[in-house]
Amino acid sequence: MADGERSEAGRFVGVCELTAEAASAICGRVAAGESLMALGRDPAMPHRTTLRRWAERDPDFRARLGAAMREARLARRLRDREAAARRAAELAARPRAPRGGSVSRYSRELGEAICARLANGESLVAIARDADMPCCGTVYGWLHRHAEFADLYAQARQAQADYYFDEAREVALGSTHATVWSDRLRFDVIRWQTARVAPKKYCERLVVEAEVAALRAEAAKAEGEAKAASNRLIIDVVRFQRAPNGKVLAAPPRNAAEEADWVEAYGRPYDGAR
Numbered sequence: 001m002a003d004g005e006r007s008e009a010g011r012f013v014g015v016c017e018l019t020a021e022a023a024s025a026i027c028g029r030v031a032a033g034e035s036l037m038a039l040g041r042d043p044a045m046p047h048r049t050t051l052r053r054w055a056e057r058d059p060d061f062r063a064r065l066g067a068a069m070r071e072a073r074l075a076r077r078l079r080d081r082e083a084a085a086r087r088a089a090e091l092a093a094r095p096r097a098p099r100g101g102s103v104s105r106y107s108r109e110l111g112e113a114i115c116a117r118l119a120n121g122e123s124l125v126a127i128a129r130d131a132d133m134p135c136c137g138t139v140y141g142w143l144h145r146h147a148e149f150a151d152l153y154a155q156a157r158q159a160q161a162d163y164y165f166d167e168a169r170e171v172a173l174g175s176t177h178a179t180v181w182s183d184r185l186r187f188d189v190i191r192w193q194t195a196r197v198a199p200k201k202y203c204e205r206l207v208v209e210a211e212v213a214a215l216r217a218e219a220a221k222a223e224g225e226a227k228a229a230s231n232r233l234i235i236d237v238v239r240f241q242r243a244p245n246g247k248v249l250a251a252p253p254r255n256a257a258e259e260a261d262w263v264e265a266y267g268r269p270y271d272g273a274r
Contacts, residue, residue, distance in 0.1 A: 018054045026051065030069040035078065052173075059176065066174025073170060085134050087113045087133045095170045103270050105134060111149040114139065115156035121163040161198035164190050 040048040055062040168190040175183040195203040201242035253259040262270040
């Protein structure tokens, strides 16, 4: 079968030739929100492995594809934020019954809106910047006072780790020679935050195991040194002699009273070997 030829089912087979029309069509669909996996399911489009090979061989296509991915990611985030903001505004506009004291704004709907934005990759600091959203301190207080919100928050953080994991891959795939250093910084920060949000799932276990082994070795060494110090036998050799005044003196003196006896007997402190 020739290069770029299709099978009976209509799907591309083998490595296809990249044309300007195909590149524009692919980047347009990616910018509109389609993933490479979704494009690969379309019989009229090449497989996602072929797209990656094109991106590796053609720097211009790689840059255009990366820009399309960033545009789609930004549009998706904006849509999610607008939807959450509309929902929060609707909740804030609901009439509340007047009552004395400080009125808590918490409701399950507002908690779900916050958690939905967290799961879509937003930070709590960014959410708190919205005028219709509570500040970070209020959210932290809700975690202690409302068990259902604490459960939703924990689930949202786990989903946020999955979002960060996919985002790191998008950053790596969309990197170019011109942006590789800034993309490396973004990738490292996203990877670090992913490991901290979900350490059991995404933390590098080899590094953790090495650190734990080092700590255990240090603890065992300290325990061994302490045990050896506690088992050390110390022998003090003391000689007794009678002074001219008839008192029995210890040489060297072992305490302040015995030193005073030396001063009383000889008029000077003990100055012999110790």
